[in-house]
Amino acid sequence: MRSPGPVPCATRTASGRPSWYTRTDRILGVALLGPESGETLAAVQIAMLVDLPYTSLRDMILTHPTMSEGLNLLFAALQR
Numbered sequence: 001m002r003s004p005g006p007v008p009c010a011t012r013t014a015s016g017r018p019s020w021y022t023r024t025d026r027i028l029g030v031a032l033l034g035p036e037s038g039e040t041l042a043a044v045q046i047a048m049l050v051d052l053p054y055t056s057l058r059d060m061i062l063t064h065p066t067m068s069e070g071l072n073l074l075f076a077a078l079q080r
Contacts (some may be wrong), residue, residue: 015022016040016074017057030074043068054078056059 019028030044047057058075062068 016070018074018078020046020054025055026051027054027057034067038069040071043071048070 015034016030016032018030020026021028027044027048028040029035029048032040043062047054048078054075058078060072062071
């Protein structure tokens with residue numbers, strides 16, 4: 001399991017901290033702080049329910065303008 005420090009999201013007022021299993025890249029959880037975090041958490045929850053790797057969210061094209069588009073930046077910042 002890997003969990004980095006806070007990772008910047010799409011705005012200066014939001015930050016996130018994901019946890020994932022390094023062997024399979026599956027998302028174990030995420031903590032988000034900022035406006036519209038509930039919207040973003042729902043997208044991560046769906047990815048977790050269907051057992052997607054974090055790379056799917058990193059590479060996904062997300063709706064603009066929403067806070068969920070910050071998921072690309074959040075998961076792009078992860079180091080293996």
